[in-house]
Amino acid sequence: MRILLTLLFCLTCPLALAKTFITADAYVDVESGKTFENPVVIVDGVLIETIRGNLRDASPDDEVINLAGKTLMPGLFDMHVHLIGNKMLKGAARVQESDQVALLAGMANARAMLMAGVTTVRSLGSSSYGDIALRDGIKAGYVIGPRVFASGPALGITGGHCDNNWMPRERDIRNAGVANGPWEVAAKVRENIKFGSDVIKFCATGGVMSKGTKVGVQQYTLEEMKMIVSEAHRRGLIVAAHAHGTSGIKDAIRAGVDSVEHASYIDDEGIKLAVENGTYLSMDIYVTEYILGQGIADGIPEENIEKERTVGNIQRENFRKAVNAGVRMVMGTDAGVYPDFSDSPTQLSRMVEFGMTPTQALQAATINAATLLNKQETLGSLKAGKVADIIAVDGNPLEDISLLEHVTFVMKEGTVYKQ
Numbered sequence: 001m002r003i004l005l006t007l008l009f010c011l012t013c014p015l016a017l018a019k020t021f022i023t024a025d026a027y028v029d030v031e032s033g034k035t036f037e038n039p040v041v042i043v044d045g046v047l048i049e050t051i052r053g054n055l056r057d058a059s060p061d062d063e064v065i066n067l068a069g070k071t072l073m074p075g076l077f078d079m080h081v082h083l084i085g086n087k088m089l090k091g092a093a094r095v096q097e098s099d100q101v102a103l104l105a106g107m108a109n110a111r112a113m114l115m116a117g118v119t120t121v122r123s124l125g126s127s128s129y130g131d132i133a134l135r136d137g138i139k140a141g142y143v144i145g146p147r148v149f150a151s152g153p154a155l156g157i158t159g160g161h162c163d164n165n166w167m168p169r170e171r172d173i174r175n176a177g178v179a180n181g182p183w184e185v186a187a188k189v190r191e192n193i194k195f196g197s198d199v200i201k202f203c204a205t206g207g208v209m210s211k212g213t214k215v216g217v218q219q220y221t222l223e224e225m226k227m228i229v230s231e232a233h234r235r236g237l238i239v240a241a242h243a244h245g246t247s248g249i250k251d252a253i254r255a256g257v258d259s260v261e262h263a264s265y266i267d268d269e270g271i272k273l274a275v276e277n278g279t280y281l282s283m284d285i286y287v288t289e290y291i292l293g294q295g296i297a298d299g300i301p302e303e304n305i306e307k308e309r310t311v312g313n314i315q316r317e318n319f320r321k322a323v324n325a326g327v328r329m330v331m332g333t334d335a336g337v338y339p340d341f342s343d344s345p346t347q348l349s350r351m352v353e354f355g356m357t358p359t360q361a362l363q364a365a366t367i368n369a370a371t372l373l374n375k376q377e378t379l380g381s382l383k384a385g386k387v388a389d390i391i392a393v394d395g396n397p398l399e400d401i402s403l404l405e406h407v408t409f410v411m412k413e414g415t416v417y418k419q
C-alpha cells in the first residue's frame with residue numbers, strides 16, 4: 001500500500017531529486033588557505049554541484065540549510081586510527097575481547113569520529129579483519145561512521161611491535177599479520193589483499209604500546225620492506241610503515257613506503273630522504289598527552305609509560321624540523337591509543353603549536369591526506385564535482401584552529417549526520 005502511494009505521489013512530482021542548499025558566513029578553500037564569504041553550496045546527491053550557487057534556484061522540494069555565523073570546510077581526515085575494540089582495555093586485558101565484541105565497540109568508535117567532524121579515516125592495523133568489516137558495514141549503510149580505508153592485520157616480525165607478546169608461550173597467541181622473510185611477507189600482503197585491504201601497514205621498528213620491544217630498534221630488514229612495498233604497489237595499494245627509530249624510518253623510505261607513521265627519531269638524513277621521495281609523515285604528536293596523563297590512571301602498563309617518556313618530546317621537536325624542511329605531512333593521531341575517538345581534531349592545535357601554520361594543519365588533515373590516498377580528484381576540498389563531505393565550525397578556523405574541537409555540522413556524502 002505504502003509503495004503504491006509513493007508511486008502515485010511520484011507521478012505528480014518532478015523527476016529531479018531534491019538538492020540541498022547550504023548557506024554560511026564563509027568557507028575555507030584549503031588549497032589556497034583563504035576563506036571566502038557567503039557561499040551557497042548546492043549538494044546534488046553525494047556530490048557538490050557548486051560552492052557559488054544562488055538560493056533563488058532552490059525549488060520548493062529542495063532543502064535549505066542556513067548555517068549563519070559558521071564557516072564551512074571539507075570533512076577532516078585522520079590517517080592513523082585503530083577503530084576496532086574497547087580501547088579502555090589495556091595491555092593483556094585486550095587479549096580477552098572476542099573479535100565480535102571488538103567489532104561492536106568499533107561501531108561506537110566510528111560514530112564518535114564522524115560526529116567530531118572526521119569524515120575519512122585510514123585504519124592501520126586491527127588484530128582481525130574487523131576494520132574491513134566495519135568499512136563495508138559503513139559503506140552498506142548498516143553503521144554510521146567515516147569513510148574507512150582499512151589495512152586489516154598489520155605485518156610484523158615474530159615478537160615485534162605488531163605481534164602480540166602479552167601471553168606466555170603455552171597460550172600460543174600471535175597476531176594475524178606476523179610474517180618473516182621476503183616470501184612470507186609477500187604472501188601476507190597477498191592474503192590481506194585477498195580479504196579486502198585497501199592499504200598495507202607494517203611495523204618497521206619497535207613501539208611504545210607493545211610489550212618487550214625497543215622503540216628505536218629496527219625490526220624488518222630493508223630487504224623485507226622492499227618486498228612488502230613492491231608487492232603492494234604492484235597491486236595498486238599504498239603502504240604505511242610504523243617507524244619510530246632512525247634506521248627503520250630511513251629504510252622504510254628507501255623501500256618506497258607512501259607514509260611513515262610516528263617518525264619520532266627521524267634525523268636530518270631521514271628528513272632529506274622524505275623530501276626527495278615525496279614520502280608523507282604522519283606524526284601523532286597529541287597522543288603523548290593522553291598516555292602520560294589520563295593513560296596512567298586508565299591502567300597503561302608501566303613499561304609503555306616509560307617508553308612514552310623517552311619518545312614524546314623528541315617526536316614533537318622533530319615534527320617541527322620536518323615541517324620547516326617542507327616534508328609532506330598528513331594528520332594521523334593514533335586514535336584508539338586514546339579511547340575517546342572524538343578527540344581526534346584536538347591534534348590540529350598541537351600541529352600549529354609545534355610549527356605549522358593553521359593552513360598547513362588544515363591541509364594535512366584534508367587535501368594532503370586525500371592525495372596520500374590517491375583520492376585528490378574526489379575528496380579533500382570543497383569543489384564542484386567533489387564528494388560532499390562538509391563540516392562547519394562557529395567562526396574562522398584559520399584564526400582559531402581549536403574551533404575544530406567543536407564541529408557543529410557534519411555532512412558525509414551529501415547526508416547530514418549532525419546539525
Ligand code: ARG
Nearest residue numbers: 207208209210284288311312
Ligand atoms: N602506536 C604507537 C606505538 O605504540 C603509539 C606511539 C605513541 N607515542 C607517541 N609519542 N607518538 O608506538
